[in-house]
Amino acid sequence: MLKAKIQELMQEPGCATNQAKSDKDRKKGCGKSLVPGAAAGGCAFDGAKIALQPITDVVHLVHGPIACEGNSWDGRNSWSTGSDLYRRGFTTDMTNLDIVAGGEKKLYKAIKQAIARHNPPAVFVYQTCVGALIGDDVDAVCRAATERLGTPVIPVNAPGFVGSKNLGNRLAGEALFEHVIGTIEPTDCGPTDINILGEYNVAGELDQFRPLLAKLGIRLRASITGDARYREVAACHTARANMVLCSQALITLARKMKEKWEIPYYEGSFYGISDTSDSLRNIARMLVERGADPTLTARTEALIAEEEAKTWALLEQYKPRLAGKKVLLYTGGVKSWSVIQALQEVGMEVVGSSVRKATEADKKKALERLGGDEEKLADAITPRDMYAMFKDGKADMMLSGGRSQFVALKARTPWIDINQERHHGFAAYEGMVALVREIDLSINNPIWAQVRAPAPWEV
Amino acid sequence: MALIVDHNKALSTSPLKVSAPLGAALAFMGMKGCLPMFHGSQGCTAFALVMMVRHFREAIPLQTTAMNEISTILGGMDQVEQGLLNIAKRAKPEIIGLISTALTETRGEDMAGDVKQIRARNKELHDIAVIDVSAPDFSGSLETGWGKAVTAIIRQLAQPSGNQAKLNRVNLLPGVHMTPGDVEAIKDIIADFGLEAVALPDLSDSLDGHVPDAYTPTTLGGVGISQVREMGRAKLTIAIGEHMRIAAKTLEEKTGVPSLVLDRVSGLEAVDLATDMGATIAAAVTTQPLPMLGELAAERVIVGDFEDLEDQILEAGGADLIIANSNARQVATRHGIPLFRAGFPVFDRLGAAHLTTAGYRGSRDLITALGNVLMEHPGHAHAQSEHSHGHSQAAAG
Numbered sequence: 001m002l003k004a005k006i007q008e009l010m011q012e013p014g015c016a017t018n019q020a021k022s023d024k025d026r027k028k029g030c031g032k033s034l035v036p037g038a039a040a041g042g043c044a045f046d047g048a049k050i051a052l053q054p055i056t057d058v059v060h061l062v063h064g065p066i067a068c069e070g071n072s073w074d075g076r077n078s079w080s081t082g083s084d085l086y087r088r089g090f091t092t093d094m095t096n097l098d099i100v101a102g103g104e105k106k107l108y109k110a111i112k113q114a115i116a117r118h119n120p121p122a123v124f125v126y127q128t129c130v131g132a133l134i135g136d137d138v139d140a141v142c143r144a145a146t147e148r149l150g151t152p153v154i155p156v157n158a159p160g161f162v163g164s165k166n167l168g169n170r171l172a173g174e175a176l177f178e179h180v181i182g183t184i185e186p187t188d189c190g191p192t193d194i195n196i197l198g199e200y201n202v203a204g205e206l207d208q209f210r211p212l213l214a215k216l217g218i219r220l221r222a223s224i225t226g227d228a229r230y231r232e233v234a235a236c237h238t239a240r241a242n243m244v245l246c247s248q249a250l251i252t253l254a255r256k257m258k259e260k261w262e263i264p265y266y267e268g269s270f271y272g273i274s275d276t277s278d279s280l281r282n283i284a285r286m287l288v289e290r291g292a293d294p295t296l297t298a299r300t301e302a303l304i305a306e307e308e309a310k311t312w313a314l315l316e317q318y319k320p321r322l323a324g325k326k327v328l329l330y331t332g333g334v335k336s337w338s339v340i341q342a343l344q345e346v347g348m349e350v351v352g353s354s355v356r357k358a359t360e361a362d363k364k365k366a367l368e369r370l371g372g373d374e375e376k377l378a379d380a381i382t383p384r385d386m387y388a389m390f391k392d393g394k395a396d397m398m399l400s401g402g403r404s405q406f407v408a409l410k411a412r413t414p415w416i417d418i419n420q421e422r423h424h425g426f427a428a429y430e431g432m433v434a435l436v437r438e439i440d441l442s443i444n445n446p447i448w449a450q451v452r453a454p455a456p457w458e459v
Numbered sequence: 460m461a462l463i464v465d466h467n468k469a470l471s472t473s474p475l476k477v478s479a480p481l482g483a484a485l486a487f488m489g490m491k492g493c494l495p496m497f498h499g500s501q502g503c504t505a506f507a508l509v510m511m512v513r514h515f516r517e518a519i520p521l522q523t524t525a526m527n528e529i530s531t532i533l534g535g536m537d538q539v540e541q542g543l544l545n546i547a548k549r550a551k552p553e554i555i556g557l558i559s560t561a562l563t564e565t566r567g568e569d570m571a572g573d574v575k576q577i578r579a580r581n582k583e584l585h586d587i588a589v590i591d592v593s594a595p596d597f598s599g600s601l602e603t604g605w606g607k608a609v610t611a612i613i614r615q616l617a618q619p620s621g622n623q624a625k626l627n628r629v630n631l632l633p634g635v636h637m638t639p640g641d642v643e644a645i646k647d648i649i650a651d652f653g654l655e656a657v658a659l660p661d662l663s664d665s666l667d668g669h670v671p672d673a674y675t676p677t678t679l680g681g682v683g684i685s686q687v688r689e690m691g692r693a694k695l696t697i698a699i700g701e702h703m704r705i706a707a708k709t710l711e712e713k714t715g716v717p718s719l720v721l722d723r724v725s726g727l728e729a730v731d732l733a734t735d736m737g738a739t740i741a742a743a744v745t746t747q748p749l750p751m752l753g754e755l756a757a758e759r760v761i762v763g764d765f766e767d768l769e770d771q772i773l774e775a776g777g778a779d780l781i782i783a784n785s786n787a788r789q790v791a792t793r794h795g796i797p798l799f800r801a802g803f804p805v806f807d808r809l810g811a812a813h814l815t816t817a818g819y820r821g822s823r824d825l826i827t828a829l830g831n832v833l834m835e836h837p838g839h840a841h842a843q844s845e846h847s848h849g850h851s852q853a854a855a856g
Contacts, residue, residue, distance in 0.1 A: 034501055034525035036538045037545030043502025061470075065561040065596035067478035071506040074473075074786060075513070075806070087789060093471040095597045099565055110470035117472075129500055129562045130597070133531065160500035161531050161562065387674035402509070406518035410670055421513075 002157055009170045014255035015248070016267070016359035034164070040403065043160030045128055047168020050076060051249060052124055052156065052175070054200045054225040055233060057083040059114045061090040063107050063138060064128030068160070069093075077421055079204045081227055090114055094130060103136045111145045111153055121230040122152040122180075132159040152230075154179045166248060173253035176224065176233065181257070184234035186221075191292045193221040194283055195236045197254055197265075198245040201226025205427035209270050212307070212428065216300055218283065224250065237261045241286035243279060245269060264290070270427045272338025273311055273345075277304045311429040315346050318436050323347035325443055328389065330354045330381065330400035331418060337366035339399075342432050344369065348439075351395050352376050383407045397443050412452050414442040461755040465748045465762035473765035473786065476746040477803060479594040481507040482604030482635055483558045484521055485803075487590075489660020490612070491681040492553035494546050496522040498539060498570060499560030500531075503596075513806035515666045520677055522546055526562055535563055536573040540581070543574075547583045550676040553684055554588040556608060564595035588684055590615050600746040601803060602702040605635035609659060609706040616684060619714045620691040628693040630716060631658040632707055634700025636802065639663040640815035645699070645724060648818050657686050657693065666812055691716060699724055701751050722751075724817045732816075732825065733782070741778045742771030765790050772796070779833060797836045799829060 012018055042050075045068060053060055053076060062069040073089025080086065092110050094103050111123055123145070127138045142155040158171035194213075199206060206226050213220060222228055222236035237257065242265035244254045254265040264286050268279035284300040326349045329336050336353050343350055350370060355363045355377050363377065370376045381389075386404065389395045390411035398408045401419030408415035416438050418426060426435040480497055484507055487495040497504045504523035511519045524538040539557065546555055559570050571591050578584050592611045594604040609632060629649050633642050643663035649656035664680035671679055690696075691714030698707035698720045707718040734740060740757035744767050752760045761767045765783075769790045772778050781791050784802040791798035805811035816825040 034523075034527065035541070035545060036524045037496060037522050037542035038549060039501050039523050039525040040505075041501060042505040043500045046502045046505060065478070066471075066474060066476050066600070067480065067503055067506060067561065067596040070471075070474040070476050071478050071481055071510050074789070075509065084789070088473045089471075089786075091471050091474060092469065093474065093476070094561075099561075099597055106469045113468075113470040114472075129526075129531070130565050133562065133565050160502040161527050163527070164501075383676065384674050402512060407674070410518065410674075412670065 002162065005171070005174060006162060006167065009167065009174070009252055012170075012252050012255070014251045016361055020360040042165035042168070043129075044158040044162045044164065044168035044171060045126060045160040046072070047165035047170075047249075048126060048156050048158035048172040048175075049168070050165065050200065051169045051172035052225055053086055054078040054080075055124070055228045055230055056080040056086045057121055058085065058230050059088075059090050059118055059120045059123045060086060060126070061092070061107075061110060061114060061123055062126045062128060063092050063094070063103060063110075063131045063136065064126075065094045065130050066091065068126075068128045075421075076200075077202050077423065078200045078226060079206075080201075082229065085118060085120060099130065099134055102134060103131055104141050107131075107136065107138070107141050108145060111141070112149060115149055115151050120151070122154055124154045124156055124175075126156045127159050129159045129161045132161075152179070152183070169249035170252055173250045177253055177256050180230075180234050182234070182237040182261070184231055186235040186238055189238045190219055191240060191290070192216075192218045192287050192296070193239045194218055194241045194243055194287070195222045195224060195239045195263075196220060196226075196243045196245060197224045197250040199223050199226045199270075203422055203425040205270075205425040205431065208425050208431045209276070209428040212280065212303065213283075215303060216280070216284065216296065218287065218296075224253075237263070239263055240290045240292070241265070241283060243268060243283055269338055271431070272342050273308060273429060273432055274341060275338035276428045276432075277308060280304055307429045311433060312345070314433045315342075315436055318440050319347050321440050321444055322436070324349065326351045326394065326396045327439070328352045328386075328395040328398045328400075330386075330398060330404055337362060337369050339435075340366060340369045342436070343439075346436055350376070352378060352381070352389070354378050354380065356380055387411050397439065399439075412448065414445065414448060416442055461743065461753055461757045461760045463748050463750075463752050463760050463762065466767075468763065471764045473789065475744060475764050475768075475784075475786065477510070477601040478507070478596040479599045479601065479604030479607070480558045480560050480596060481510065482601040482606075483556065483592045483594040483608035484604075485511065485601075485635065485662075486605045486608035486612075486660045487554075487556035487558075488519065488665055488678055489658070489662040489681045490554050490556070490678060491665070491683045493556060493678045493681065494520045494522060494550050494552040494554075494676065495556035495558060496524060496542050496546060497558050497560055498524045498535060498542075498568070499526055499562045501525045503560045503562070510804050510806070514804040515812050516809070517666050517668060517812070518679070520550070531562065531566060534566075535568055536577070539570065539573055540577045543577060543584055543587075543589065544581060547587055552587060552677045554590065556612075557589055557591045558604075558608070559591075559593050559595060561596035564593065564597070588616065602635045602700070603747070606702040606706055609703065610709050612659065612687060613690070613706055613710045613713065616687040617690045617710055617713050618688050623692055625694060626655070626689070626692045627653070628655045628657060628689075630690050630693045630696040630710065630718075631656050632696060632698040632703045632710070633658055633660070633662075634698075634703050636700060637662075637817065638812055638814050639665075639667045640813040641724075641817035641821065643667070644815050644818040644821050649697075654694075657690065658682060659687055659690070662812075668812065690714060695719065697721065701749065732822065733829065736826065738780075741775035742768055744768045744771065769793070779836070780829070782829075797832045799832055 069089045069091035074087050138155045142153040145153040156175045158168045221239040222232040242254050242263050244267045257263045266282040269275040284296045340350050356379050386407045390413040397414040399416050399418045402421050405415050484495045487493050501523045508521045524542040530538050574591050590611050592608045594607050639662040646656040661682040665678045696716050696718035704720050711718045734756040743757040743760045748762045781798045785805050785807045815821040
């Protein structure tokens with residue numbers, strides 16, 4: 001059953017990357033086989049956890065040996081404005097004996113204890129490699145627990161060995177679709193209710209665009225899943241439109257919600273100025289099409305004009321300090337073209353951008369912004385080549401995830417974290433100003449001249 | 460004398476325990492020219508890697524055999540072979556640590572046998588030491604894996620001195636609780652006696668934050684293979700921490716070098732030092748039910764998690780100070796108790812690698828730091844008692 005589900009996810013018709021493929025390639029699916037000794041990145045379980053953990057008021061219980069939860073809990077920088085239950089790590093901590101005797105009874109007991117102590121609106125149970133290997137039936141345990149204990153217990157069947165982090169994101173979406181969304185009927189539906197899919201409130205980014213929506217009278221029914229409450233997600237099938245942010249993660253969920261509840265969706269981004277505007281515009285369009293007050297369109301345009309003017313004015317001060325500086329973007333490439341635009345607007349030169357996870361359409365846009373220079377677009381840059389770029393002065397700084405930070409820092413090159421562990425929110429208009437400010441602080445920090453200068457005894 | 464209590468709970472909440480393979484990988488970080496690899500699915504590596512990066516704020520070389528559904532069913536020998544060959548080709552290491560995980564141990568892989576066959580048929584691997592370590596996640600914790608890795612390295616590399624002359628040298632086997640700063644401090648003290656110290660592993664040479672002159676895909680430093688081979692020529696082995704006893708014993712059996720296991724080096728174990736200074740232990744929680752815990756000056760030692768710590772603190776009516784890793788931060792915040800971060804992982808403070816509590820200076824600095832925390836939070840646990848009056852003034856003075 002899990003196999004069939006994975007097959008289906010791999011051939012997602014709503015995925016832009018998939019649409020650009022030939023029939024033959026599409027059948028092969030999108031799972032790249034991982035190379036032993038040269039692989040990087042998390043497993044499917046990790047991906048499922050990233051996508052669901054931000055639901056703040058539930059117990060997230062990991063059925064596996066200590067590594068899966070013990071080595072990772074409270075490590076994701078997803079913020080909450082409410083409960084902090086999601087920040088505790090729950091695990092069955094399987095030991096030798098559980099592996100020999102089977103872990104189902106222990107799992108049931110663990111669920112029962114968690115409910116007794118914390119009384120959550122739901123428990124999410126994550127299967128792992130070892131639980132799957134010894135044949136523990138997590139689905140059955142969750143079903144029994146739901147019936148006997150009266151609290152929804154949701155199985156998340158994404159053991160690490162089935163694939164990559166991204167596959168795990170999508171399996172998490174499946175769990176929400178099958179077991180959560182539509183299980184509660186709200187009484188307060190409105191004509192401007194929307195959901196945001198694929199937003200995890202890293203460093204509080206939700207509040208860089210939630211106020212914009214509020215100004216337009218648009219209500220966020222549920223964020224899936226940043227800063228979410230279980231009951232909001234369970235009732236989110238009543239929203240009038242879905243905005244899909246990290247489309248590669250939850251596009252299947254968006255498509256299925258459209259098929260089942262006729263909720264239209266738009267794939268966009270809140271990174272970059274023009275992308276933020278486009279996203280607001282499309283949310284307004286979808287709502288008006290579904291019967292919201294048509295003045296929303298004009299109000300949205302007015303807000304966009306006001307915010308854009310304000311943002312460009314704020315960015316003006318950075319131009320003289322950043323003009324001509326060379327930046328390497330190493331982001332996985334999701335919508336990197338919108339960030340490229342903003343950096344170019346303040347006068348920086350983007351010397352390279354990775355497009356590892358970008359769709360064909362995104363790649364085309366990025367290439368346009370880079371003046372058609374294909375050499376600047378890379379799937380992956382080896383650490384050795386990256387190090388050489390810094391040493392040879394081909395890049396003055398890098399924006400990337402934590403994994404490659406030391407390549408830059410050991411080459412005495414400024415670096416900014418724009419991945420999930422980042423400490424600053426970079427979303428929407430406000431976030432773009434924050435990003436440029438961080439770049440300025442980093443690249444113009446006086447310490448770089450000192451650490452690059454030879455020691456007195458070397459001169 | 461403390462009573463050791465192990466509830467063997469079905470539900471671990473806010474775990475204190477970190478996995479054994481991570482401990483084994485950490486030990487290999489102190490080997491020069493090394494690139495360790497987990498034999499498991501790629502998440503095993505990703506979690507361990509991220510945790511070490513966050514603690515040390517350093518580049519961590521760690522690879523994976525990237526087990527998938529098919530190799531989990533058919534066996535992972537091909538994955539191991541491909542992994543070793545890829546690492547040999549790309550990173551050209553001197554040594555590869557191959558560490559098993561719960562996944563491969565549950566399906567019963569014969570990793571050691573596989574490695575023998577793989578080495579025999581691939582001459583690219585002949586000049587690389589491949590150390591296999593069995594350290595499944597379902598057995599033991601951080602220090603277990605660290606101890607197993609050090610023992611495996613000794614078994615495979617250390618040699619008796621034979622006819623060679625003894626060197627003016629001491630072998631140091633630091634425990635996993637020792638920071639790069641601690642290892643450096645103990646090496647300095649040994650040098651002060653006119654002796655040379657060789658630490659296995661030596662994190663003070665690799666995870667100390669130095670900047671190399673060129674790109675390095677392996678560890679940035681550490682103890683070299685040739686130095687480990689020469690350990691039989693030392694006069695004495697000093698192991699620090701009970702979890703290093705087996706490694707010390709193995710080295711002694713293999714080389715004849717006498718060994719000494721020290722529980723702590725002066726104020727090494729903060730808990731012990733605190734009781735030496737008159738502190739009362741309101742709650743003690745650990746990960747493994749070891750007999751030596753009975754000697755702790757506490758009423759009970761709980762084998763458990765941070766939820767147990769919280770329950771114990773509540774039962775004791777409060778505490779003035781928590782000494783634990785960063786994962787105690789939620790408990791500390793909920794009860795307004797200051798947290799002194801020690802152990803692994805410390806991911807929400809800078810300088811974890813350099814925090815030095817070993818030796819005279821280390822003890823002095825630790826006492827000072829603990830004292831300063833208490834001075835900033837005077838009389839916390841005694842807010843309702845006779846101790847509270849005048850505390851704020853005393854602290855200010």
